[in-house]
Every structure is written in structure tokens, then in C-alpha cells.
Amino acid sequence: MNGGVIINKKILIDAITGDEPVHINQLIEILDLKERTIRELIRVLKEDGKDNGFEVCTVPSKGYMLDVKDPSIFEAYYSNLDEDVYSNKRYRIMKTLYYLLQQSDYVSMNDLAEMLSVSRNTVISDSQLIHEFLVPFDLVLDSKPHYGIKIVGDEHNVRHAISKYVLESEKPLENTETYFDYIANLDVERLRDVTKKLFEQYNVSVSVDAMNSIVDHIKILFYRAKDHNFISSITESTSHIPxxxxxxxTKLGMWIKEEEKIDLPKEEIYYLASQIAGRTSISTISDLYKYLLVSQIHDNLKIIDEEFDSEFSEDEIIKEALFMHMYPLLMRISHKMELQNPLIDLVSSRYANVFLVALRFVELWNTIEFVDISIDEIGYIALHFAGHFERKKLETLNSVRRVLIVSELGRGNMFLNKHKISSILPNATIGTASIISLDEIDAMDLDVVFSSVDFESDRDDCQTPIIKIDELIEEEDLPNLKESVIACQNIQRTTLNRNYMSELLNEKFYRKIKSGDYLQEIESLANSMVDEGYADASFPELVLKRERIVTTVYGNGVAGPHGMKLNAIEESIGVIIVEEDMTYNDSKIRIIFLLNICKGSLFLYREITRFLTAIMNDSDLVDQLVNASDYKAFLKTVDTIKY
Incomplete structure (x- = not known):
């Protein structure tokens, strides 16, 4: 179904939901559509309502109202409407952009207005925003009286924009199918097979993602070259391309000439070579260039180790992985290319600690500017740092030797718990006890204690890490127990019977607001942490810098802003509860956790990320935290969170 119809349905449903009918003139203003378009939309909704638990009622002389007959069926219908389109206006702009990128001639304002079912003035207004979308690609929207508008600029940049805005769209939109219609008639599998065989012939290795990206580039080349839109010059140096x-x-060019009767000029061949080089392995680069890469990687990791109190520079595996990754990345940047990373949302939210390290690694690279590299590419670098932590996790689990299980269960159930724990701690000697004091535990020189028993003591601390377990450990409990062992072996803590995150929260930095500007609110809270002596003076600016590069607003209205460096004076987490309305980059925000973390606390940062992930994955939990009556109630809910 057309995305515009879908989003207009949602807006129309929202508009007529209420106790009073809404007049057609009000709907014209709300949806910014012509009257006949709205009446056709109402007709479609009336048909939909017959099978989906609702009715659009016409109130003579007053307008329209929504009458929900079956709430459960209606909710299913409503939730299935496309939620990926942010607004009618954004949809309209993107649709226009897709369309213009696929046109070789000027398009009149009247034709665009007819295509979009809006007024000519609306198209003129939207064109100002289209300019903004084109700026990052060094393209401009040229306007010519009596002819209309057209996207103009260097062919490199046009292809980059097509790759970004057309290829990445989930499906072709109505009246923008020129590219997709053309590609549908290509034998893409044969293209892929020919390309793969050439790589094999020249012993060039390529990942699945890189192969897909190369094929996409050649598809765009086909599409543009059929109308003689050729690369006319190569501005970057090509001397370092093997x-x-x-x-x-060259051989692909010969195949293209044979298959599509398109004779590519030498500039196109150079450009195609650079695209391939930017997406493949480094097996053919010179010894000097390898040395320079290795030196830069080593120097960057040494600086990161100093700043984060880490050990990346001692990890030969990560150095080799970054070495294999950086040459193609630098090639892609020089030729304005990028690989798409399907895991980017997961990496930036669930692996925020290594994403921060990756950001710093890129910042230190002497030939890269943040404006030149996509967040997707940074996500790939972060995955290499995540691999380092996975290896550290395994080392931690294998190093645990002395373990005690404290439980009042019978012998059979105790044996089952012991068996389960041994599966995650293969090198541990595991003892059991039913009654034991904290003093006795401290005297036993244990690595970790698992206990289903609450200790009765005036003490609220213990030298030995104690992990709370249920009386009978289930199979699904093991991943969290494993993470808890890793955390307690790498993070120093003192409190015994509370969720560790509670120790980092501080009532001084707990706020409830009705609404506000996201950046201003987190800057204000960061300044409070500085004033109270918890954060370094650079903290507010480092938080804003991080947010400008890529937002830390995640799912379900949860945000986790933090600085570009870990330099807290005293670790703390600030909280802002948004009671009514706050958005940033089209994302609604309900609760903000401002993270102020010390140098050397990457494992702690990882635990905080797991804590935030547990919240953002549970909308009911978000509701409980947001609706907590005061700080004490908020803290009580935090202590119940399992992650």
C-alpha cells in the first residue's frame, strides 16, 4: 500500500478520534491535502472499518467522528499501519526527493503538486527543506522559470545520494519507481556471479556485505549510464589503487558493454576500480602503506588505553582486525562511499561502551573527520572493540576458581544448582552451605558466592562478591548469571542487597519536568554535576559533542547521554523524568539517564548499558519509572530490575 495513504490514514484517524465531530475544513488544514483527496481517504477508511472494528460516522453539517466497535480488532488494525513514516510532511519531502533523483530533466511544480495531491504552494514550501537534504552531498536544487526544478551536481555525488535515499528505501514509492523498474529487468544474479568469479580469479577476498554493496554500485552505474550520465573526472588520487x-x-566494463551496450569511459573504469578497492580486502597493498596503517592503529590504541585505562594495544587480535578493516574504510571515505550496517541500532544502544571507544578511535585518526564517516561505518569499528570484550569475558569466566552456593534447598536441588553453575564456570571448584555468616564468607578467600538466602546482618557490605539467585536455577537464568559473574569480577562495589545501579543514582541529580529542550536539559543536569563536584568541568561540552555526532536517544523513549570521554570525579547517574512532551530528532523522550563515568570503567559502562537495555525493552517498566511519585519510589522500582 502507498506509504502516503497509510500515514494519512493514521493522521485522519487521530484527528477524528474524540467526543466532537471534525469538519472537513479542519481536516484540510490538519492533513494539508485537497478536499477531494480527504473525501476519498474517508471513503477508504469507511471500507476498512467494516472488517476492522470501527466506523467513520458522518454528522450532517458538522463533520466526521470515529466510532470504535471492537477495541481489540481496531488496535490491531491501527498498530499495523506503517509507523516508520514520521509525518505527512516528511513523507512528502522524501517522496519528492526520491522522484527528483531519478529524473534527468526539470520537473514542473504543477506536476509535483498533482503527483503529491497537494497545492503548488506546498511544493514550493517543501523545496526549501529538500535543499537541506541535498547539502551533505554537495548537490543543489536548481529552479528554472517555466520548467520547474532539478537536482544538479557532480555525478559522483548524485550516485551517492541515490545510494542513500533510493537504495535504502524499504520499497519503491508510488511514482518513484523508475530506478526499480529498470533494475527489475537486469539479470542481477548473473551480474553477481560474473563479479564473484573475477574476484576469485584475482584472489581478492570480499565479505557478503561488501559484495552486496559493490553490486548495488554497479546497478546504479547501469541506471545512470543508460542516459549517458557518466563520471567526467576523478578528483581523488588513484595512484594507491592496486x-x-x-x-x-576493466573486465566488468567489457561485460557491461556486451550485456547493456554501454561503453564506459576511462573515468568510469577508474571510479569502478576505486569502489571495488574501497569494499574489499587489503591483500594487495604495499608494505609501506601497511606499515603506516599498523603504526596509526597502534598509536591510537595506546592513546585510548591511556584515556580509558584499557588494554586494547596489548590485544593482537583487535590490532589485526582493525588493520584488515581500515584500508577499505579509508578507500570508501576518499570516494564518498559507505557500507550499510544492519546492526547499527543494536551496536550503538547495547554496546554503548565500545561505540564510545570507536568514536574516539575515529577522532584520533589523522585523516578522518566525523563529517566524512557514517555512523554505520563507526558501528563496524565498534564491533571489533566488542570482540575484545567478548574475549575478556571468556577469560574472566575461566579464571573463577573458588565458588560457594548458599541455599536452604535439599541435597537434590542443591546438586542441580551446582551442575548449572559449573556449566558457566568450567574451572571452578564449587562448595555448598546452608547456613553461613558474612564474616565466614570473607575468611574463605572465595571468588564469588551464589546465594538464595538473605543474610541477616548489620553489615551491608562484603569483601566477596555475592550474587542473588532463585532457590532453583533455571536454564534461562544462566546468561544473566554469567553476566553477573563477569561484572562482579571486573567492577568494585560495596553494597550487598541493592541493585548496583541504585548506588550510582543520586537524589541531587533527579529531576521531573513537564517538557523542555533535550540538549538544554542534559546540559543543565551536566552542569549541576560539575557544580556538586561529581563531574569534570569539560563534562557538559563532552556530552553535547557526543550527542551531536550521534544521538543516544534509544527505544521506548529511553535516552542515555554521556560524554565523549570517561573522566568523572565521582561516578553518578542523573535522571530526568519527562512527564508530558519532549522530542529530539523525531524521537519521543520519556526518561533520561545522564551517565557520568570514571576512567577505567568500561566494564561498568557495559553493565549500565545492560541496565538501560532492560528498561527500553519493557514499556511497562518505563511507565513505572516515569510515573513514580518521588525519588524514593523511583529507586524502589530500580531495585526490582533484573538484567
Whole structure:
């Protein structure tokens, strides 16, 4: 179904939901559509309502109202409407952009207005915003009296924009199918097979993602070249591109000429060679360039180790992985390319600690500016740092030797718990006890204690890490228990019977607001942490810098802003509860956790990320935290969170 119809349905449903009918003139203003378009939309909704638990009622001389007959069926219908389109206006702008990128001639304002079912003035107004979308690609929207508008600029940049705005769209939109119609008639599998065989012939290795990206580039080349939109010049140096890539590009050019009767000029061959080089392995680069890469990686990791109190520079595996990754990345940047990362949302939210390290690694690279590299690419670098932590986790689990289980269960159930724990701690000697004091535990020199028993003591601390367990450990409990062992072996803590996150929260930095500007509110809270002596003076600016590069607003209205560096004076987490309305980059915000973390606390940062992930994955939990009557109630809910 057309995305515009879907989003208009949602807006129309929202508009007529209430106790009073809404007049057609009000709907014209709300939806910014012509009257006949709205009446057709109402007709469609009336048909939909017959099978989906609702009715659109016409109130003579007054307008329209929604009457929900079956709430459960209606909710299912409403929730299935496309939720990925942010607003009618945004949809309209993106649709226009997609369309213009696929046109070689000027398009009149009247034709666009007819296509979009809006007024000519609306198209003129939207064109100002289209300019903004084109700026990052060095493209402009040219306007010519009596002819209309057209996107103009260097062919490199046009293809980059097509790759970004057309190829990444989930499906072709109505009246923007020129590209997709053309590609549908190509034998893409044969193209992929020919390309793969050439890589094999020249011993060039390529990942699945990189192969898909190369094929996408060639598809765009086909589409643009059919109308003689050729690359006319190569502005970047091509001297460092190995001969193998030219040979592959030349043979692909010969195949294209044979298949599509398109004779590519030498500039296109050079450009194709650079695209291939930017997405493949480093097996053919010179020894000097390898040395320079290795040196830069080593220097960056040494600085990161100093700043984060980490050990990345001692990890040969991560150095080799970054070495294999950086050459193609630098090639992609020089030719304005990028690989798409399907895991980027997961990486930036659930692995925020290594994403921060990756940001710093890129910032230290002497030939890269943040404006030149996509967040998707940074996500790939972060995955290499995540691999380092996975290896550290395994080392931690294998190093645990002395374990005690404290439980009042019978012998059989105790044996089952012991068996389950041994599966995650293979090198541990595991003892059991039913009654034991904290003093006795401290005297036993244990690595960790698992206890289903609450200790009765005036003490609220213990030298030995104690992990709370249920009386009988289930299979699904093991991943969290494993994470708890890793955390307690890498993070120093003192409190015994509370959720560790509670120790980092502070009532001084707990706020409830009705609404506000996201950046201003987190800057204000960061300044409070500085004033109270918890944060370094640079903290507010480092938080804003991080947010400008890529937002830390995640799912379900949860945000976790933090600085570009870990430099807290005293670790703390600030909280802002948004009671009514706050949005940032089209994302609604309900609760903000401002993270102020010390140097050397990457494992702690990882635990905080797991804590935030547990919240953002549970909308009911978000509601409980937001609706907590005061700080004490908020803290009580935090102590119940399992992650």
C-alpha cells in the first residue's frame, strides 16, 4: 500500500478520534491535502472499518467522528499501519526527493503538486527543506522559470545520494519507481556471479556485505549510464589503487558493454576500480602503506588505553582486525562511499561502551573527520572493540576458581544448582552451605558466592562478591548469571542487597519536568554535576559533542547521554523524568539517564548499558519509572530490575 495513504490514514484517524465531530475544513488544514483527496481517504477508511472494528460516522453539517466497535480488532488494525513514516510532511519531502533523483530533466511544480495531491504552494514550501537534504552531498536544487526544478551536481555525488535515499528505501514509492523498474529487468544474479568469479580469479577476498554493496554500485552505474550520465573526472588520487582492481573494473566494463551496450569511459573504469578497492580486502597493498596503517592503529590504541585505562594495544587480535578493516574504510571515505550496517541500532544502544571507544578511535585518526564517516561505518569499528570484550569475558569466566552456593534447598536441588553453575564456570571448584555468616564468607578467600538466602546482618557490605539467585536455577537464568559473574569480577562495589545501579543514582541529580529542550536539559543536569563536584568541568561540552555526532536517544523513549570521554570525579547517574512532551530528532523522550563515568570503567559502562537495555525493552517498566511519585519510589522500582 502507498506509504502516503497509510500515514494519512493514521493522521485522519487521530484527528477524528474524540467526543466532537471534525469538519472537513479542519481536516484540510490538519492533513494539508485537497478536499477531494480527504473525501476519498474517508471513503477508504469507511471500507476498512467494516472488517476492522470501527466506523467513520458522518454528522450532517458538522463533520466526521470515529466510532470504535471492537477495541481489540481496531488496535490491531491501527498498530499495523506503517509507523516508520514520521509525518505527512516528511513523507512528502522524501517522496519528492526520491522522484527528483531519478529524473534527468526539470520537473514542473504543477506536476509535483498533482503527483503529491497537494497545492503548488506546498511544493514550493517543501523545496526549501529538500535543499537541506541535498547539502551533505554537495548537490543543489536548481529552479528554472517555466520548467520547474532539478537536482544538479557532480555525478559522483548524485550516485551517492541515490545510494542513500533510493537504495535504502524499504520499497519503491508510488511514482518513484523508475530506478526499480529498470533494475527489475537486469539479470542481477548473473551480474553477481560474473563479479564473484573475477574476484576469485584475482584472489581478492570480499565479505557478503561488501559484495552486496559493490553490486548495488554497479546497478546504479547501469541506471545512470543508460542516459549517458557518466563520471567526467576523478578528483581523488588513484595512484594507491592496486592494479588488480583496475583489471577487475576493466573486465566488468567489457561485460557491461556486451550485456547493456554501454561503453564506459576511462573515468568510469577508474571510479569502478576505486569502489571495488574501497569494499574489499587489503591483500594487495604495499608494505609501506601497511606499515603506516599498523603504526596509526597502534598509536591510537595506546592513546585510548591511556584515556580509558584499557588494554586494547596489548590485544593482537583487535590490532589485526582493525588493520584488515581500515584500508577499505579509508578507500570508501576518499570516494564518498559507505557500507550499510544492519546492526547499527543494536551496536550503538547495547554496546554503548565500545561505540564510545570507536568514536574516539575515529577522532584520533589523522585523516578522518566525523563529517566524512557514517555512523554505520563507526558501528563496524565498534564491533571489533566488542570482540575484545567478548574475549575478556571468556577469560574472566575461566579464571573463577573458588565458588560457594548458599541455599536452604535439599541435597537434590542443591546438586542441580551446582551442575548449572559449573556449566558457566568450567574451572571452578564449587562448595555448598546452608547456613553461613558474612564474616565466614570473607575468611574463605572465595571468588564469588551464589546465594538464595538473605543474610541477616548489620553489615551491608562484603569483601566477596555475592550474587542473588532463585532457590532453583533455571536454564534461562544462566546468561544473566554469567553476566553477573563477569561484572562482579571486573567492577568494585560495596553494597550487598541493592541493585548496583541504585548506588550510582543520586537524589541531587533527579529531576521531573513537564517538557523542555533535550540538549538544554542534559546540559543543565551536566552542569549541576560539575557544580556538586561529581563531574569534570569539560563534562557538559563532552556530552553535547557526543550527542551531536550521534544521538543516544534509544527505544521506548529511553535516552542515555554521556560524554565523549570517561573522566568523572565521582561516578553518578542523573535522571530526568519527562512527564508530558519532549522530542529530539523525531524521537519521543520519556526518561533520561545522564551517565557520568570514571576512567577505567568500561566494564561498568557495559553493565549500565545492560541496565538501560532492560528498561527500553519493557514499556511497562518505563511507565513505572516515569510515573513514580518521588525519588524514593523511583529507586524502589530500580531495585526490582533484573538484567
Amino acid at each position: 592494479q588488480e582492481y583496475y583489471d577487475i573494473a
